[in-house]
Amino acid sequence: MINLPLQPDQVLKEAIEFNSKLTAGLTNLKDIGEVDVGTAPKEAVYSEDKLVLYHYKPAVDRPAKTPLLIVYALVNRPYMTDLQEDRSIIRNLLEHGEDVYLIDWGYPDGADRFLQLDDYINRYIHHCVRHIRKAHGLRKINLLGICQGGTFSLCYTAIHPERIANLVTMVTPVDFQTPNNVLSDWARGLDVDLLVDTVGNMPGELLNWTFLSLKPFRLTSQKYADLADILDDPVKLKNFMRMEKWIFDSPDQAGEAFRQFVRLFYQQNQLVTGGLEIGGHPVSLKQVTCPILNIYATYDHLVPPESSKALKRHAGTHDYTSIEFKGGHIGIYVSGKAQHDIPPAIANWLQERSD
Amino acid sequence: MADFADTSNAWTQAWLDMQKQYMDTWMKFSSQGLPGSPMTSPFAAAGANPWAGAFEQWSRLFSQGMPVSAKDVSTRLFDLGKSYMDMSERYWQLLRQGKEDAFSVTDWRSMLQQACEQAGKGFGFPGGSTDPWSGFATLWGLPVSNWQRMACSFSPFPGEMEKALRTDDQAAESTVMTRAVRQFLSLPPVGYTREWQEQQQVWTELFLEYTRTVQALGGVLGKVVQRALDLFGKRMSERIQNGESFDGLRAIYNLWIDCGEEAYAEEVTATEFPQVQADMVNALMRMKRHEQRMVEEVTTALNMPTRTEMDTTHKRVYELQRALRRLQDTVEDAAESVAVSAPPKARKTAVKKTTTAARRARPKTRKE
Numbered sequence: 001m002i003n004l005p006l007q008p009d010q011v012l013k014e015a016i017e018f019n020s021k022l023t024a025g026l027t028n029l030k031d032i033g034e035v036d037v038g039t040a041p042k043e044a045v046y047s048e049d050k051l052v053l054y055h056y057k058p059a060v061d062r063p064a065k066t067p068l069l070i071v072y073a074l075v076n077r078p079y080m081t082d083l084q085e086d087r088s089i090i091r092n093l094l095e096h097g098e099d100v101y102l103i104d105w106g107y108p109d110g111a112d113r114f115l116q117l118d119d120y121i122n123r124y125i126h127h128c129v130r131h132i133r134k135a136h137g138l139r140k141i142n143l144l145g146i147c148q149g150g151t152f153s154l155c156y157t158a159i160h161p162e163r164i165a166n167l168v169t170m171v172t173p174v175d176f177q178t179p180n181n182v183l184s185d186w187a188r189g190l191d192v193d194l195l196v197d198t199v200g201n202m203p204g205e206l207l208n209w210t211f212l213s214l215k216p217f218r219l220t221s222q223k224y225a226d227l228a229d230i231l232d233d234p235v236k237l238k239n240f241m242r243m244e245k246w247i248f249d250s251p252d253q254a255g256e257a258f259r260q261f262v263r264l265f266y267q268q269n270q271l272v273t274g275g276l277e278i279g280g281h282p283v284s285l286k287q288v289t290c291p292i293l294n295i296y297a298t299y300d301h302l303v304p305p306e307s308s309k310a311l312k313r314h315a316g317t318h319d320y321t322s323i324e325f326k327g328g329h330i331g332i333y334v335s336g337k338a339q340h341d342i343p344p345a346i347a348n349w350l351q352e353r354s355d
Numbered sequence: 356m357a358d359f360a361d362t363s364n365a366w367t368q369a370w371l372d373m374q375k376q377y378m379d380t381w382m383k384f385s386s387q388g389l390p391g392s393p394m395t396s397p398f399a400a401a402g403a404n405p406w407a408g409a410f411e412q413w414s415r416l417f418s419q420g421m422p423v424s425a426k427d428v429s430t431r432l433f434d435l436g437k438s439y440m441d442m443s444e445r446y447w448q449l450l451r452q453g454k455e456d457a458f459s460v461t462d463w464r465s466m467l468q469q470a471c472e473q474a475g476k477g478f479g480f481p482g483g484s485t486d487p488w489s490g491f492a493t494l495w496g497l498p499v500s501n502w503q504r505m506a507c508s509f510s511p512f513p514g515e516m517e518k519a520l521r522t523d524d525q526a527a528e529s530t531v532m533t534r535a536v537r538q539f540l541s542l543p544p545v546g547y548t549r550e551w552q553e554q555q556q557v558w559t560e561l562f563l564e565y566t567r568t569v570q571a572l573g574g575v576l577g578k579v580v581q582r583a584l585d586l587f588g589k590r591m592s593e594r595i596q597n598g599e600s601f602d603g604l605r606a607i608y609n610l611w612i613d614c615g616e617e618a619y620a621e622e623v624t625a626t627e628f629p630q631v632q633a634d635m636v637n638a639l640m641r642m643k644r645h646e647q648r649m650v651e652e653v654t655t656a657l658n659m660p661t662r663t664e665m666d667t668t669h670k671r672v673y674e675l676q677r678a679l680r681r682l683q684d685t686v687e688d689a690a691e692s693v694a695v696s697a698p699p700k701a702r703k704t705a706v707k708k709t710t711t712a713a714r715r716a717r718p719k720t721r722k723e
Contacts, residue, residue: 006446006450006600006601006603006604006607007450008447008450008451010603010604011443011446011447011450011604012443012447014443014603014604014605015440015443015444015447015604018436018439018440018443018604019436019440022432022436026429026432029425029428029429029432030422030425032422032424032425033422033424034424035424110665110669111669111672113666113669114669114670114673114674115673119677123680123684126684130687130688130691133691134691134694137694180624182623182624185623185624185629186629186632186633188629188633189629189630189632189633189634189637190633190636190637191633191637191640194637194640194641194644195636195637195640197644198640198643198644198647199640199643200662200666214623215616215619216619217612217615217616217619218612218616220431221435221438221612222608222609222612224428224431224432224434224435224436225435225439225605225608227428227432228432228435228436241424241425241428244427244428248427
């Protein structure tokens with residue numbers, strides 16, 4: 001007779017417990033109410049088309065003289081940087097003396113399908129930078145680009161180096177064809193012209209499916225098994241729901257910009273192989289000569305660390321710093337360790353380079 | 356009249372009581388044992404998997420009271436719960452048999468493998484049952500299942516269409532259905548509506564091609580299933596041989612998920628998977644593109660605006676706006692350069708010199 005790895009009675013007991021937890025906890029889920037996100041006080045100071053530029057209320061009496069503009073990705077919503085009071089990179093940056101601005105790209109619709117990367121980089125980001133420079137009477141400001149927003153920030157800094165004092169990139173893809181880049185492998189076989197000509201704007205649902213398909217068993221099954229364990233805790237449940245809201249809050253992508261991003265970056269990898277032009281402006285990472293702080297996550301399944309680390313080899317700067325965060329693409333915004341480590345590291349790095 | 360919360364709470368309690376009673380019966384059954392028929396449940400009439408069946412029934416009832424903000428999460432939770440209950444029941448049956456008889460490690464592993472294969476039959480591509488994406492298979496067929504749901508929004512035809520065309524016997528399906536469709540496609544279009552018939556035939560070809568690519572992806576995922584089962588069986592066997600036990604069913608479930616992800620990761624980085632997946636997306640897009648053309652023909656005939664016309668208009672507006680913004684930028688950038696390079700007192704003057712057009716173009720701000 002062998003020693004069974006689990007006793008039948010135990011399975012029954014667990015099944016009962018699981019069901020009881022689920023039933024009792026679902027009452028909490030029913031009473032969850034509105035899932036609020038973004039808690040730091042802010043003011044909309046500029047808007048253009050669907051873009052809104054927010055200025056966060058400084059948390060210290062004398063914030064840094066050079067403001068920091070956060071450029072988030074077009075994928076998902078930027079409130080991930082200020083998800084809730086105790087999970088907010090923005091709040092932490094403010095508390096460490098930074099003067100923070102954030103671009104909210106909004107939700108593109110059918111009328112925006114012809115927006116190009118040129119519009120996002122040389123128009124929208126450019127206008128936000130101009131607004132901030134003017135408001136503060138400065139020649140240069142600091143830029144913090146996140147994920148795809150980091151790629152945009154690199155392009156912007158390469159085209160307009162005279163406007164950016166320091167550049168921080170977080171989980172930013174640079175070399176789009178490093179080994180084990182599953183997203184890149186998948187994107188390369190796509191007929192992106194057919195896709196965009198057919199769907200117009202890239203649907204958020206299709207992007208979501210792609211991201212969930214990277215780890216389907218964890219992200220669509222195990223996650224909800226774990227949820228059953230916290231259903232009876234209203235605080236943890238609310239935290240879960242905020243994350244869930246963010247994950248499935250996926251704006252459609254302006255068709256032309258999406259076509260260009262897939263073709264120029266994923267399929268042709270022009271940011272590192274050369275020849276990239278945005279709106280007629282040549283883009284070379286060698287033109288990025290300002291100080292760079294590059295933060296990447298070791299377990300990032302969307303932007304593999306090697307993709308971000310390539311920046312060191314290709315950038316023109318002599319002042320390059322990197323931070324390796326032991327975590328994943330999402331954890332770098334919201335985990336307790338990230339809250340503790342990342343914002344002060346950014347603030348200190350910027351303050352060391354302030355005039 | 357009691358409000359919904361009271362009713363709901365009372366119902367929840369009633370459900371918990373009923374469930375306890377239900378499970379108590381199982382417990383009793385579990386400890387007594389029924390020699391000769393250890394795999395038969397006293398609730399066999401409720402269906403092949405009564406635990407999961409019962410779970411599904413009450414989850415359907417409960418989901419009706421969910422607020423909009425929690426609807427999606429509750430649906431995913433119920434899906435998971437059903438799979439989890441299904442897995443619980445299968446393990447209970449498996450472990451119970453092992454407890455009843457004097458099993459060797461090899462016997463137990465073989466039985467485990469058999470049970471896994473039984474579970475896997477529903478999602479084993481090709482040659483599985485009618486619905487390879489349901490029940491326990493949700494743990495394995497998720498990428499395809501999610502794709503089917505998502506693809507619904509891309510076509511005027513129902514997303515379940517591909518699934519509906521399957522039969523219990525896939526081999527028969529491939530001959531009977533394909534033959535019928537091919538016969539339809541081989542008919543030469545005639546008469547006044549021949550062009551429309553041609554369009555329909557082209558669409559059918561594209562649909563068949565899309566179906567083929569979905570099944571091809573299913574085939575690749577079938578390899579994931581097989582590999583995951585191998586890994587799972589191997590790791591379970593190692594534990595049994597080492598005399599290790601599991602903390603509980605959740606530990607087995609977690610091991611299962613780990614094996615699934617490991618097998619999936621191996622497969623998705625292989626060269627075949629990205630191509631098969633891209634083929635599926637491309638095939639769906641070709642089909643949808645053709646549908647759009649067909650729809651536009653109809654709307655044009657009815658003198659209604661088409662997407663193409665809308666796009667042309669949007670493009671013209673966009674290009675006009677772009678040209679205007681470039682002119683404004685030239686002026687604003689020049690004014691800004693003066694402003695930021697001038698001494699503080701001169702800044703106000705420099706800013707005032709911004710052209711009227713540029714001032715008008717500046718969007719309004721708002722507070723939150």
